[in-house]
Amino acid sequence: MGKIQLTRVRKSFGEVAVIPGLDLTIENGEFVVFVGPSGCGKSTLLRLIAGLEDTTSGVIDIDGQDATNLPPAKRGLAMVFQSYALYPHMTVRKNIAFPLKMAGMAQAEQDRRVERAAKVLNLTDYLDRRPGQLSGGQRQRVAIGRAIVREPAAFLFDEPLSNLDAALRVGMRQEISELHQSLQTTMIYVTHDQVEAMTMADKIVVLNAGRIEQVGAPLELYNAPRNIFVAGFIGSPRMNLIEGAEAARHGAHTIGIRPEHISVGDGPWEGVVGLAEHLGSDSFLKVAVDGIGTLTVRAPGEVSARHGDRIRLAWAGKLHRFDAEGLAL
């Protein structure tokens, strides 16, 4: 079981209200991803749930019980830190067994659980090494191992993959997703990475300055962003936001068009190519369109446009309209 409910949770550090009041429900077994710009309070929120920070006011319920004032160990949650926070002087085996030892579990049961976790995470050969003798990915797995042996009600991950290289990140991302599939335990996952958020989440929570901008399934946020912030934040490259006459023609203050919804070829807009990035599978173009401004275009495959070329653009696909307050129409 791992249903977590936050009610009017506030957190201030001195004068600064980092989280000015927030409601959120996380259902049992869900994979929830927190995203948001740096400094928006993702880690703080996670630490509040973990009990590593005290709430200034508000209530945190875990499985229907008020956990607001419970110490971290009593909440039944496990956390994986960005720096892994392994115990450097203990072997991998002792690291993983540490929470069990602290719980006073019998040695035989400890060994059994450590072996099982090591098997799941491919760590069996490394059990007698110290963290200093492991690679980044292996350390990450030890940190996860230490979390899963306790069989917690929910896992909390704070940017667990940000110290890994790109290839390893993809691998670990899939491993964590598979882990979630097999354990069916609630997971809360903080990340900066668009792809991680979109691929792993059942539900994405977009935060901005301690406020929730929108909560929803990944494609829901992609297709129907509630406001300009979410529209700009979800999707890579960023959505083009156009104001002025072009927007007024569509009866909105601002219109948003995703780069992948603009095609090169015949169309109403004409402009000069600024930057052209050819990735093989895609081409990203920055085009200075007359009377509108710079638009980012994501064209599939190879496009022959080079810097300085004049090309014509058309939009094909969805157009997002926003009012003067930035809310979707």
Place this chain on the structure above:
Amino acid sequence: MATHSSRLAARLMVAPSVVVLFIWMIVPLAMTIYYSFRLYRLISPERAGWTGFRNYAWFLNSPEFWQAISNTLLLVGGVLVITVILGTLIALLIDQPVWGQGPLRILVISPFFVMPPVAASIWENLFMHPQNGMFASFALGLGMKPILFMEQYPMASVIFIVAWEWLPFATLILLTALQSLSSEQLEAAEMDGATALDRFRYIILPHLTRAITVVILIQTIFLLGIFGEIFTTTQGGPGSASTTLPYMIFKQAIAAKDIGRAAAGGIIAVILANIVAYFLMRGIGRHLDA
């Protein structure tokens, strides 16, 4: 320094300093060894000639000698135990965010800046003195007899004074080590259900072992030669109750003016220091490797 030629180059480069250091060490040592076999008394006319091992024999047969050895070890051990344990506790305490942390830390460090004879005099005359001392007036105020610190507990008094002097050093080293412990490790342990005591035992203490090793090694070097505090307070007495090996050598060299015997004592002290160093490195030296 992976390749053969770079290792060779490295050896050539450090060779001059090694040679200088070797001369630096070997000349005084050789002279001390030379004098330790000579008859060389400043107050008697007989100042020449070899005496074989008689200077050493005198030392080893002196009733004071074994007491001096045990006092030396007691002093080193006692001060180490006090400074490491108290130093760890104080470091834990002043690592907490408290009001006035800066001045507090300076206060904790300040005893280290007091010169040893001054510190010893202050303790002896202002605190432990049976008539004028503060402890005496406390005792009188409570209707008890003042304790004669320097007479009844000379060794304990000296150990206490030296520990007071060295506590800041231990605290400082342990505090910096403590500050290098990542708070995430402590938080992870907290999430894992470790109590404050568990966290100290399983996370903080292992993290501190290297710093503790450094404290023990450095302090041992200095504590083996403690002299000023004894000279200022007990003068090695009463009798020879607080005579350590350095103090015994001093008594031979300056009081008895017997350079030969003092030199022999010096060589014995070198041997003792090496024995201590050997056991220390065997016991805790491995903690110095990363």
